[in-house]
Amino acid sequence: MSQDGLSLFSRALWGPDGSPEDAATKRDWNDVAPIRRPEPIPPPQMLLSNAEMQAIASGYIPMDMNDKWFAFMEGDGLFLHRSWTGLGIYEVTFVAKETGFMITSARVESDPESYKRDSAIGERERLRDLIVHVSGEPMPPLLPILIQSKPQLEAVLGDITAERVDAIVNPASADLLGGGGVDLAIHRAAGPELRSYCMTLGPCELGRAKISPGFRLSARWVIHTVGPQWRGGSDGEPVLLESCYRESLAQADEVGAESVAFPAIATGAHGCPRTAAAEIAVNTVRSTPTKVRQIRFVCFDMPTLKAYQRLLGETESVR
Template sequence: MIAAVCADITTLRVDAIVNAANRWLRPGGGVDGAIHRAAGPELEAACGAIGGCPTGEARVTPGFGLPARWVIHTAGPVWRGGGEGEERLLARCYASSLEAAMGCAARSIAFPAISTGIYGFPRERAAAIALSVMRAYESRFALLVACCFSVPDALLYRRLLAQPPA
């Protein structure tokens, strides 16, 4: 099942949450900063031990102070107009995160809208990519959540979910 909610991802009771991280896995702003604050300083230490995450890949750490057992960190692409493989890299972020979730036996995963904040990825394109990849993996999980920061984003995801898959 795929659901779209408007919520604080750090409060969701799922097996894993996905962090829209930077390539260095250092605490940043936006959802990354919120996840680091909620998880506690152990998360920064665990990320430091990993050393980084290339764009489109994913790395897993414990959730520490979060309700989620795992945090799956993925570094999304910066939008540069669409001619530099950004859509392929964003799809790879979702697929890599889902593969990592299967590797730690997570059955429920919540995703933020990767790359749509300061990385500037157009929201509707990003949502369509996210849902396309989630649909491809849906049968392997009990629950996949598109966790949106705003009501308009949640409504966008719900509208796209109501449409037949492309």
């Protein structure tokens, strides 16, 4: 608790004035009942900005009977209830980091009389969509539709600057002006116009992404994303790395890119173990709703390629 009586989480989110008076609370809904039989589920790996977290913390009151959810926060916990019955279904705990807000734990109602739950993995994705919904975004399409539109994944050994795709992803430095390794190679291949354009984009935060033209590259677009420095994996690095892939696909969707080439983000000088990085990359792009039809992982050496081969197996393409 800080000196002004606010929790450290509330102070990080709202500043010294605390939450606004019009934030929704459980008093705004009749007969709100807690989860009867809570069961832990894998928490969604999400990186939320201060504005996104404030929207969620302001609470959510449905506007019509077709919306089945009511949500409010108490401290660092988000409570999601059915609007028709008031029954608690999900509870989520957040933590404030320098780079944004992340989820540390999640629980779901396991009493079948209150809620007919999905598998743990299915519930994680459903909860992710619901958190996005209560932040003010439209409810995403149903999961079966997303499964039908999964992109084709493939892994190759090669030079990402030579890839003939709609967009390549650049593991950029925060200033976007060209650092070393793949970042430097992309800037050299694209020409000085890329650096000049990136000067207008301003810095990019960890786990976020920005897009620019490809200039002299074969790719029409370059998506710049800033990966985390690996510090053992316990300081939010996996969440930040997953965010790099999700944010990059969101940028690709913005410009209508149908094919995207990714490098092994954060595995070079940033020190992320190649196997862990490959698992995060493949699992994230498989679970992220996107209009991209083809995703190519461009590996810089054979050990990295083999890490992707083990994950893609026979169901997808490796060359």
